[in-house]
Amino acid sequence: MDDLLIIAGRTFKSRLLMGTGKFPSVQSLRDSITASKVEIVTVALRRIDINNTDDGIISAIDRNVQLLLPNTSGARDAEEAVRLAKIARAAGCGNWIKMEVTPEPRYMLPDPVETLKAAEILVIQGFIVLPYMNADPILAKRLEDAGCSAVMPLGSPIGSNRGIKTIDSIKIIIEQSNLPVVVDAGLGAPSDASLAMEIGADAVLINTAIATSGNPAKMAQAFADGIRAGRLAYLAGLPEKTFTANASSPVTGISH
Amino acid sequence: MRIYLNEKEYVFDETNLTINDLLKKLNMSCMGVVAEVDGDVFNSKNFSNATIKDGSKIELIRIVGGG
Numbered sequence: 001m002d003d004l005l006i007i008a009g010r011t012f013k014s015r016l017l018m019g020t021g022k023f024p025s026v027q028s029l030r031d032s033i034t035a036s037k038v039e040i041v042t043v044a045l046r047r048i049d050i051n052n053t054d055d056g057i058i059s060a061i062d063r064n065v066q067l068l069l070p071n072t073s074g075a076r077d078a079e080e081a082v083r084l085a086k087i088a089r090a091a092g093c094g095n096w097i098k099m100e101v102t103p104e105p106r107y108m109l110p111d112p113v114e115t116l117k118a119a120e121i122l123v124i125q126g127f128i129v130l131p132y133m134n135a136d137p138i139l140a141k142r143l144e145d146a147g148c149s150a151v152m153p154l155g156s157p158i159g160s161n162r163g164i165k166t167i168d169s170i171k172i173i174i175e176q177s178n179l180p181v182v183v184d185a186g187l188g189a190p191s192d193a194s195l196a197m198e199i200g201a202d203a204v205l206i207n208t209a210i211a212t213s214g215n216p217a218k219m220a221q222a223f224a225d226g227i228r229a230g231r232l233a234y235l236a237g238l239p240e241k242t243f244t245a246n247a248s249s250p251v252t253g254i255s256h
Numbered sequence: 257m258r259i260y261l262n263e264k265e266y267v268f269d270e271t272n273l274t275i276n277d278l279l280k281k282l283n284m285s286c287m288g289v290v291a292e293v294d295g296d297v298f299n300s301k302n303f304s305n306a307t308i309k310d311g312s313k314i315e316l317i318r319i320v321g322g323g
Contacts, residue, residue: 019322021320044319044320045318045319046317047317057321071322091319205323208323
């Protein structure tokens with residue numbers, strides 16, 4: 001039986017969500033989507049450069065295969081996040097929204113109060129809300145109660161490639177959440193993604209680590225493989241860790 | 257009339273324009289564009305109904321790569 005990711009009733013074979021920023025070219029984004037078989041891609045909304053209006057990344061996305069998940073990046077409070085979500089919907093992105101509210105630029109950590117406030121508004125307005133959030137188990141429950149469709153706790157700051165620094169809190173979120181848990185932000189290597197899956201995350205979101213690597217398409221495939229390995233390990237059930245040795249070979253019949 | 261497009265000032269001789277007219281004047285396609293006129297959001301199907309008046313604040317927005 002297929003092991004499917006289900007978010008808001010929609011099923012996905014891939015547990016990799018991929019961001020589309022920072023790729024060196026549209027072709028390398030297209031190649032990375034193909035190599036990783038990703039089914040959810042995030043996009044952002046920005047002012048048009050009136051002197052350069054080519055259609056950019058959209059041509060790399062096959063909307064029959066990939067779900068477009070617009071984000072509210074740039075929003076500094078709930079009001080701005082709600083505005084961007086409405087603009088995304090008007091842009092034809094549908095009603096899924098990766099909701100992020102990051103008021104300070106150095107660490108770009110999400111504002112929990114404004115995140116919850118925006119989530120409550122957007123759910124009422126019919127959006128399928130996937131909030132980027134601090135790895136805070138209580139906030140995860142509050143966002144679940146607000147009607148969000150997944151929670152997206154951060155591993156470390158956006159684009160930092162530092163891996164999962166919040167692992168203990170993410171484990172609690174996974175234990176307690178009734179929603180899919182998507183580890184977002186800061187994952188720098190396929191081993192980070194694999195670890196997220198080993199501890200029971202439902203999916204991960206990667207952008208910078210793929211897009212800024214030496215070969216994005218190869219790295220996208222590496223992440224997809226890492227995610228598959230970690231998921232299989234989680235389903236198989238990892239054995240217990242012990243401080244002392246436990247012989248793998250028989251301890252009797254040893255010929256000295 | 258004087259308008260503010262993506263925070264830049266533009267002056268036109270006309271007194272009445274729609275977003276459709278504005279895009280034509282700027283030689284821009286409406287593909288993938290969303291307009292916000294004084295806080296109201298319009299998709300490209302409604303650009304001919306999106307009227308601009310003197311002093312209007314307009315944002316033209318599109319999808320770009322992002323995480």
